[in-house]
Amino acid sequence: MSEVRVAGTGMTDFGRFPERTGRDLFAEAGLAALDDAGVDPGDVEHVFFGNFMGELAEHQGHMGPLMAEAVGVNAPATRYEAACASSGVAVREAVRSVRTGESDVLLVGGTERMTNMGTAGATEGLSIAADDLYEIRAGMTFPGAYALMARAYFEEFGGDSTDLAHVAVKNHEHALPNEHAQFRSAITVDQVLDAPRIADPLGLYDSCPITDGASAVVLVSEAFAERNGLDASVAVTGSGQGGDKLALQDREYFARTPASTAAAEEAYADAGITADDVEVAEVHDCFTIAEVLAIESLGLYDPGEGLGAARRGETTRHGDVPVNLSGGLKAKGHPVGATGVAQLASITNLLTGTHARSPDVGDLRVGVAHNAGGTVASATVHVLEVVA
Amino acid sequence: MSEVRVAGTGMTDFGRFPERTGRDLFAEAGLAALDDAGVDPGDVEHVFFGNFMGELAEHQGHMGPLMAEAVGVNAPATRYEAACASSGVAVREAVRSVRTGESDVLLVGGTERMTNMGTAGATEGLSIAADDLYEIRAGMTFPGAYALMARAYFEEFGGDSTDLAHVAVKNHEHALPNEHAQFRSAITVDQVLDAPRIADPLGLYDSCPITDGASAVVLVSEAFAERNGLDASVAVTGSGQGGDKLALQDREYFARTPASTAAAEEAYADAGITADDVEVAEVHDCFTIAEVLAIESLGLYDPGEGLGAARRGETTRHGDVPVNLSGGLKAKGHPVGATGVAQLASITNLLTGTHARSPDVGDLRVGVAHNAGGTVASATVHVLEVVA
DSSP: OOOOEEEEEEEEOBBBTSSSOOOHHHHHHHHHHHHHHHHOGGOOOOEEEEOOOHHHSSSSSOOHHOOOOTTOOOSSEEEEEEEHHHHHHHHHHHHHHHHTSSSEEEEEEEEEOOGGGGHHHHHHHHHSSOOOTGGGGGGGOHHHHHHHHHHHHHHHOOOOOOHHHHHHHHHHHTTTTTTTOOOOOOHHHHHEEEEEEEETTTGGGGGGOBBBBBEEEEEEHHHHHTTOOOOOOEEEEEEEEEEEEEEEEEGGGSSSOHHHHHHHHHHHHHOOOOOOGGEEEEEOOHHHHHHHHHHHTTTTTTTSSSTTTTTTTTTTTTTTSSBBTTTTHHOOOOHHHHHHHHOOOOOOOHHHTTTOTTOOOSOOOOOEEEETTTTTTTTEEEEEEOOO | OOEEEEEEEOOOOOOOOOSOOHHHHHHEEEEHHHHTTTTTGGGGEEEEEOSOOOHHSSSOHHHHHHHHHHOOOOSEEEEETTTTTTHHHHHHHHHHHHHTTSOOEEEEEOOOOOGGHHHHHHHHHHGGGGTTTTGGGGTTOHHHHHHHHHHHHHHHOOOOOHHHHHHHHEEEEEETTTTTTTTTHHHHHHHHHOEEEEETTEEGGGGGGBBBEEEEEEEEEEEHHTTTTTTEEEEEEEEEEEEOOOOGGGSSSSSOHHHHHHHHHHHHHTTTOOOOOOOOOOOOOOHHHHHHHHHHHTSSSTTSTTTTTTTTTTTTSSSSSSSSSHHHHHOOOOOGGGGHHHHHHHHHHHHHHHOOTTTTSOOOOEEEEEETTTTEEEEEEEEEEEEO
């Protein structure tokens, strides 16, 4: 099988840009990634694109061809939708395409336009990631669903909102040097605890923001990279995807996310690594409790042990395995369809040393990106390694 | 690479079922396909699922996991959206997954719920398959877009509405023995010509209906089929995908669909066949002119020669290469996300002799399925062959 290399990365600023269309955002990120890779749009053989709710946000489906055109690519394009894991799934399919030898040069990305919907509109739109018949019509919202998961976690393992607050504080601190991040302001544990409650035990600062933005990476075969002298020292060495029942009510546990576990196990086996080899991770922290569940599902912590990781400093930039050095969804922002590829871009740039970050972080060679949809009914994990 | 076999097919009736949810429809089709294959839901490793506009029709995104659960499959699930080519793209990715050896047993399908939106609502919903900024806001509808394509065709090659009417008459006749078809009534050329004009030169009977329905196929590796003694004599031997600019205004020609041509060329090369080897085809006849453009893009006819094919009888059940023996989108119905997989199911059943059809059609060994999205900004072609 062909080895898959990351040849370039690009992203827009993440933030509040209600006047920018999805195609406008993706054009910026996609062209930045192609420029970074030194790849001509004419060389791209397929666009793999993630978007969650363009139908609702800007009355636009069938975005694959639209986005290809936006970056000057004349090739087939496919849109993936797996709620907040949309572009993680796009990455997975792109990796498969290069590995089979079917493709040598792919543009993979995602976009979401959200703030033009207003906060209530975006929250309502996001709800279609859950089960409309059995959750949404019963009044469930995503903060409510993750609050249930946090309560179940506290009941099973102990812990409290202060533990969760440390996750938010850490991710805000991590975002400080990230010029693309939506929030570049330090916060304190007291600020998190004093913030308005959204769905107890989760408050405003336990939640990621509503964000506009786009992200892109150029994936190439090792052979193409070598033939064209590309600077592509990072490989995607592992890929995994997991699934679960869509509605929380149909699951056995609320305090575990087996779809992420399955994705991680598949990705690690694919890469020939174990969780012990992971040096840095970007995980899907749509809420603080989600980061805790993610690092446990990734095998970085045993069940019940992940909650204290940020508080103990282990997942900060000073820790053994820094988590969400980009600021995560919490502080970098979460333009839903763009998030999975943005995580891949962040890990790539961390491994190549081009990520804006504190000098506390030393050389890194193995990172993982974890993207989740809904209440983790969909999850993808990708392993990236420095190979050249 | 592993050879990909079709182990089972299933579909709901296509028609007007406004009270049935997407999951309800897919459960019927998916379980029918699994039953037909003799495969247990527990053996399915991934669900590849196509849907176009569940967000608008039933306030539901993230349908992959929902559909897996609906058929009792506990495995990852991915939703593809490429407008009317949504499940054609899902097939393509599923084929890739089996070929790499990553999977042995996949459930591939699609669903669309439309009639609950009403005719005006469904037409409005369908419009998001085109460019919202530059087509829809200018008043374009899909009948209008295909009427433009028909006019461009007539200008370049000659021909008139009577030629197109023969396509509708043929497909209605083909649907007569298809128990799942929405329309099982013969029509005449005069009826087609006398029907109300929708967008000149296209009338009501040049257009496919608005349809609810679901379809599914079980794809397995040859090794799995042999190991488990499955009756799976049809292989997917070729797969291709093409893309084009989303908006008609950005294209060089209206009377050609190069995305379909690219998909066909790729699929034929993949299968090691030429257009001359094709014995039967299911093509994307959302409008009568679309069938003409499709059979030309598939290389079954030279540009300008496809229009008269139905009138001359060449694509009827008595002809050399029967087209849309199922009744096509025109008479079988077009539940958008289900169409691509329904075509694959129809071709499979034609090759195995289990398709309800006229006894005029003899033994067939090579068929193609052609699925298109929007004004053919996305297209997939799959080649199916009897191999055992």
